[in-house]
Amino acid sequence: MDATPRLAASGNCLLGCWLITAPFVFAVAGIARWNDVLVGTAVAVVAGYNYASVRSRRPPSATGAGVVAVLGCWLVVAPFALGFEGPALWNDVVVGTVMASFGGYNAYTATAADRDP
Template sequence: MSDTPNTETGRDTRTDYNSLNTDAMQWLSALVALLGLYLVASPFIFEATNEAIWNDTLVGTAIFLTAGYNFVRLSRDRLASVGVASLAVLLGLWALISPSFIEMGSNTLATGTAITGLLVAALSAYNAYANNKADTPDQARARA
């Protein structure tokens, strides 16, 4: 295949840019948002201290909002914000280690918070990486 634009049809048929499946990334952002909602709900499901309720509610809400923002961007056929996905990674890492610093009230809540934090950090890190490496077709044309 040629890397030159096809001028006969008036369409650019370049294939040398790193395209991103925005549908898959959109579902990934939706999953992270749902994990954030689980984090918000978990202290009300399991035995929790006041500190654990505040921590999980605030961190879970922030994760939900950041992942939701990227979900909306991707639903509009734009790339996800790498900075916002990176913030979700940091929030996930805090959720992972927070049971070490905050009395959670039950081992079930502490384990659930840590596992949720690990999943959020891993999925958001992949989202940030993939969107950072992706080119939009407009960027690829500009480089040609």
């Protein structure tokens, strides 16, 4: 298995951990805090599972990687839909973009590995 899916999964795991702590760093309260903590926890758990899969020479979970990609897309949209402002807005947009890219790549590699004989 290529090192790139492992890097993408570990990067998403780290981004999920960052999302858990970011509301406290930026002193955000309310719905913005809970959104980041819940999405960050889900991403850290799923990406951690995918990292463990890739580390043991199995393809990442396509469903899990797809969920991470969708959550990354949600992070891009959420600040505008929920009315965030300041650094929390741009943090979610940037982290969501990277997270969706890494999750999409892992979903692609997982489905490509399923098609290989």
